Amino acid sequence: MDIQFKGEHLLPGQIGQFFIVLSFGAALLSFISYYFATTDDVGKQNSLWQKLGRAGFLVNLASIIGIGVCLFTLIYKHYFEYHYAWAYTSRSLSIYYILSAFWNGQEGGFLLWLFWQAVLGTFLIFRSKSWERPVMTVVAMSQVVLAAMVLGVEVFGQRIGSSPFLLLRQSMEAPIFSNPNYLEFIKDGQGMVPSLQNYWMIIHPPTLFLGFASMVVPFAYAVAGLWQKKYKEWVAPAIPYALFACMILGTGVVMGSFWAYESLNFGGFWAWDPVENASIFPWIVLVAGLHVLIVFKNTGHSYFTATFLVLLSNVLTWYSSFLNRSGILGDTSVHSFTDLGMFWQLVISIFIFLGITIWLLVSRWKELPITKKDEDTYSREFWMFVGAVFMGLSCFHLLVVTSVPVWNAIFHTKMAPPSDIIKHYNVIQSSFVFVIVLVTGFSQFLKYKKTDVTKFFVITGSYLLIAAALTALIAYTSGVYKLNFVFVLAMWGSVYSVLVNGKVLADAFKGKFKLAGSAVAHIGFGLLMIGALISAGTSKVISINNTGEAYNAEFAKEENPRENVTVYRNQPTKLGDYTVTYIGDSISSPNHWFKINYKKIDANGKITEEFTLKPKVQVSKGTMSASPDTRHYLFSDIYTHITLTNAITPTEAGTESAEAAHDADNDDKNYDAPVSHEVKTGDTIRYRDGYIVLTGLNKEAKVQNIPLSDSDVAIGAHLEIVSNSNKYSATPVYMIKNGNVFDFARKVDDAGLKLRFSKVIPEHKTVEIVVYQQPESKKKFVVMKAIQFPFINFFWAGTIIMVIGFFMSILRRKRELKTV
Amino acid sequence: MKKSSIFGLVVIAIAIAVIISVYSNTSTYGSFGDATKTSSELHIVGHLNKSKELFYDATKDANYFSFYAKDNNGEERKVILKGPKPEDFERSEQLVLTGKMVGSEFHASSILMKCPSKYTQDKLETKEVKAKSASI
Numbered sequence: 001m002d003i004q005f006k007g008e009h010l011l012p013g014q015i016g017q018f019f020i021v022l023s024f025g026a027a028l029l030s031f032i033s034y035y036f037a038t039t040d041d042v043g044k045q046n047s048l049w050q051k052l053g054r055a056g057f058l059v060n061l062a063s064i065i066g067i068g069v070c071l072f073t074l075i076y077k078h079y080f081e082y083h084y085a086w087a088y089t090s091r092s093l094s095i096y097y098i099l100s101a102f103w104n105g106q107e108g109g110f111l112l113w114l115f116w117q118a119v120l121g122t123f124l125i126f127r128s129k130s131w132e133r134p135v136m137t138v139v140a141m142s143q144v145v146l147a148a149m150v151l152g153v154e155v156f157g158q159r160i161g162s163s164p165f166l167l168l169r170q171s172m173e174a175p176i177f178s179n180p181n182y183l184e185f186i187k188d189g190q191g192m193v194p195s196l197q198n199y200w201m202i203i204h205p206p207t208l209f210l211g212f213a214s215m216v217v218p219f220a221y222a223v224a225g226l227w228q229k230k231y232k233e234w235v236a237p238a239i240p241y242a243l244f245a246c247m248i249l250g251t252g253v254v255m256g257s258f259w260a261y262e263s264l265n266f267g268g269f270w271a272w273d274p275v276e277n278a279s280i281f282p283w284i285v286l287v288a289g290l291h292v293l294i295v296f297k298n299t300g301h302s303y304f305t306a307t308f309l310v311l312l313s314n315v316l317t318w319y320s321s322f323l324n325r326s327g328i329l330g331d332t333s334v335h336s337f338t339d340l341g342m343f344w345q346l347v348i349s350i351f352i353f354l355g356i357t358i359w360l361l362v363s364r365w366k367e368l369p370i371t372k373k374d375e376d377t378y379s380r381e382f383w384m385f386v387g388a389v390f391m392g393l394s395c396f397h398l399l400v401v402t403s404v405p406v407w408n409a410i411f412h413t414k415m416a417p418p419s420d421i422i423k424h425y426n427v428i429q430s431s432f433v434f435v436i437v438l439v440t441g442f443s444q445f446l447k448y449k450k451t452d453v454t455k456f457f458v459i460t461g462s463y464l465l466i467a468a469a470l471t472a473l474i475a476y477t478s479g480v481y482k483l484n485f486v487f488v489l490a491m492w493g494s495v496y497s498v499l500v501n502g503k504v505l506a507d508a509f510k511g512k513f514k515l516a517g518s519a520v521a522h523i524g525f526g527l528l529m530i531g532a533l534i535s536a537g538t539s540k541v542i543s544i545n546n547t548g549e550a551y552n553a554e555f556a557k558e559e560n561p562r563e564n565v566t567v568y569r570n571q572p573t574k575l576g577d578y579t580v581t582y583i584g585d586s587i588s589s590p591n592h593w594f595k596i597n598y599k600k601i602d603a604n605g606k607i608t609e610e611f612t613l614k615p616k617v618q619v620s621k622g623t624m625s626a627s628p629d630t631r632h633y634l635f636s637d638i639y640t641h642i643t644l645t646n647a648i649t650p651t652e653a654g655t656e657s658a659e660a661a662h663d664a665d666n667d668d669k670n671y672d673a674p675v676s677h678e679v680k681t682g683d684t685i686r687y688r689d690g691y692i693v694l695t696g697l698n699k700e701a702k703v704q705n706i707p708l709s710d711s712d713v714a715i716g717a718h719l720e721i722v723s724n725s726n727k728y729s730a731t732p733v734y735m736i737k738n739g740n741v742f743d744f745a746r747k748v749d750d751a752g753l754k755l756r757f758s759k760v761i762p763e764h765k766t767v768e769i770v771v772y773q774q775p776e777s778k779k780k781f782v783v784m785k786a787i788q789f790p791f792i793n794f795f796w797a798g799t800i801i802m803v804i805g806f807f808m809s810i811l812r813r814k815r816e817l818k819t820v
Numbered sequence: 821m822k823k824s825s826i827f828g829l830v831v832i833a834i835a836i837a838v839i840i841s842v843y844s845n846t847s848t849y850g851s852f853g854d855a856t857k858t859s860s861e862l863h864i865v866g867h868l869n870k871s872k873e874l875f876y877d878a879t880k881d882a883n884y885f886s887f888y889a890k891d892n893n894g895e896e897r898k899v900i901l902k903g904p905k906p907e908d909f910e911r912s913e914q915l916v917l918t919g920k921m922v923g924s925e926f927h928a929s930s931i932l933m934k935c936p937s938k939y940t941q942d943k944l945e946t947k948e949v950k951a952k953s954a955s956i
Contacts, residue, residue: 375824396838419847419918564883644878644882
């Protein structure tokens with residue numbers, strides 16, 4: 001018997017699921033119609049198939065928007081009967097992150113991709129003119145494959161895709177779901193992972209997925225060109241789209257690295273994580289493909305390479321999706337993507353695109369416009385081709401290493417990735433980068449087709465020398481020269497590329513404006529590499545623990561730098577050039593900010609520089625997760641990250657400290673054995689971290705809520721405390737009420753003190769003050785790591801300049817299209 | 821010989837060099853027993869022995885964390901990580917340790933943990949902790 005569940009909102013989910021099926025059906029209709037429009041209705045002006053294809057595609061776009069509206073309803077209204085809403089949101093989630101909850105789950109990622117691809121397809125319907133039918137056949141087909149990923153429908157006992165509209169009770173089994181009122185027990189969702197609650201998560205995924213979606217357009221043009229045997233004609237219109245895809249995907253990837261740098265605890269902007277690698281495979285290959293497309297357009301050479309790279313870039317988009325979503329990287333990746341049971345569906349998708357690529361290239365092989373003539377060695381196109389091939393090789397290396405788990409799965413081997421993976425990638429990739437940037441430099445001095453050789457060598461040589469001198473200077477001042485020689489080479493190439501392309505840009509302003517876009521993009525790439533090399537290569541952990549006190553015997557033997565330092569509250573600690581103090585906390589649940597004050601003090605004891613960083617620890621569902629805070633300068637950044645703290649515990653989020661939970665009687669055990677001092681006004685009490693001065697006695701002290709009669713006495717002791725050059729004051733009270741003696745201790749938490757005024761000794765005219773001091777281990781501390789990243793702004797600036805360069809090139813190529 | 825053929829050969833040579841260098845650089849998954857026989861780093865898949873002591877005291881040494889782990893053959897060793905204790909370590913279900921044996925102890929340079937996900941009990945998530953910072 002079916003249970004009648006109460007309180008469920010099934011309608012939005014049913015509508016959403018309907019739209020999913022509709023979007024799949026419409027995409028399929030559009031694909032089939034466009035296919036027949038291309039094959040059967042050749043030359044027909046008013047093709048019915050074409051009209052159907054268009055209609056199907058527009059319905060597809062509309063239904064994807066419908067899916068979005070339904071999903072938004074679930075998330076926004078907190079319908080936790082849906083797995084998606086329950087798993088990724090909670091009632092306390094702020095409105096900004098409701099938006100990012102959209103793409104928090106894998107299904108959401110696919111939806112975003114679907115949406116952008118639908119938008120791009122619609123754009124193509126209106127803009128691609130004679131190319132519309134074959135190009136849209138491919139785009140619609142890609143849309144069918146993607147829509148199948150979120151279908152969530154069972155066919156012959158096999159579930160296809162995973163739907164975001166799955167109900168909680170459908171997605172997991174628990175006894176609670178046999179209760180018709182189960183929803184009354186699900187008060188709140190699981191909430192969003194704290195590291196995702198960041199503004200970068202609102203814009204990074206949409207940009208990245210627009211990048212992924214736009215990879216299909218040049219692919220579609222290449223397929224259309226081969227299919228329709230318009231071997232040469234597809235290249236010119238495809239170039240602006242390829243530029244667009246490279247620009248957007250590049251931006252998306254770097255946004256991700258900025259997010260990692262700003263709010264994750266990677267300790268940097270790039271860690272060669274498999275997921276990061278996977279996202280740049282298509283980018284590298286399409287950038288290479290783009291260059292060869294331009295070579296072919298200008299000279300008619302290298303047709304096969306150009307087409308192959310463009311086709312491959314989209315296959316790699318799917319391969320990267322497979323790596324990230326199939327769970328195959330489980331043992332090697334930090335990212336927590338897991339299998340949705342779609343392993344084989346993802347594999348099949350790759351093979352669909354790979355199959356098309358191979359089949360078209362093989363079946364058309366004899367007709368491809370491949371030139372037999374050799375290119376001139378001193379021509380620009382030859383070296384553009386060489387550069388592109390090296391980009392391909394660099395991607396090949398990344399691919400081989402990142403795919404280690406895939407090789408293991410295929411060949412049943414037990415290989416593990418290189419143990420120092422970052423060094424492995426850095427050295428080999430820098431070698432490729434050296435060749436690539438060198439080519440982006442000297443090829444600028446070459447002309448298409450033929451160049452004056454002697455003049456070329458003189459100019460190239462002189463620029464290389466200037467670049468070498470500059471590199472020597474940079475390498476020496478930044479410390480890069482201490483690293484592997486390859487990095488210095490890569491630096492030299494990058495400086496050279498910036499110089500040469502700078503000259504090209506200067507010439508461009510004098511009239512040859514056509515070349516400005518590529519020059520700007522190359523300058524950007526050069527700067528990006530310089531920034532990456534210096535900041536990653538010479539980033540310096542400044543939180544080296546060299547006090548010696550905390551070394552334990554086992555580790556004293558090894559002289560490893562210890563990169564985490566324990567900093568006690570209000571106790572200044574020296575870190576490199578800085579004096580660092582943990583001065584306090586500010587709390588706004590679930591965020592707990594630690595105020596870490598940095599001071600730079602010169603030889604005369606004057607403070608030359610002071611700032612406070614607020615790294616954050618978020619407490620949520622019994623766990624803590626930390627985000628760094630960074631001080632940005634023009635030439636370097638100071639990055640601070642909390643690795644551990646005793647100031648908060650996961651279960652006591654919000655409460656100031658553990659002590660607050662204890663009652664007063666138990667409190668003393670948080671302190672060292674008390675020490676009593678007999679003092680009179682003006683006397684000083686010394687203790688471990690400083691001293692206390694009794695400045696006076698107040699005969700009319702008052703204690704809250706305790707009224708005093710005339711016979712009662714209450715005396716307050718004014719104490720001034722100086723601890724680690726900070727001043728505090730406290731007034732413990734001594735009281736005789738109805739003949740009984742009481743004393744009211746005062747705590748100075750910041751100094752880790754508790755003070756009691758325990759006795760009045762009239763015969764000596766003194767009083768007794770008892771000092772309780774917290775042992776080191778009970779004092780609040782943070783274990784923190786601080787890293788200095790020099791010249792990281794080159795990296796960010798380089799990226800922005802490169803994107804501008806891509807944009808300028810798009811404008812130029814579009815203008816060319818119109819004039820043709 | 822044509823120039824393009826020469827270039828093709830160069831490309832093939834580099835591709836082969838890449839594969840060889842990757843192959844010689846990749847380490848292997850092994851056991852603690854394998855680790856005692858080699859001086860190079862390797863990866864060990866195992867799990868935390870939750871009944872034995874996890875030692876971490878930031879006030880003594882913020883960069884020393886030790887625990888006992890069992891590899892897939894059931895062999896147990898003391899493992900030392902030069903760094904702070906990873907968050908949620910106690911809840912880990914599986915560990916991938918990278919490092920080598922020093923005496924009878926395994927010194928890990930990085931630990932990849934698989935924890936039951938904090939947010940969805942039906943999924944697993946992984947986390948990686950490194951002993952040293954990432955740098956060239």
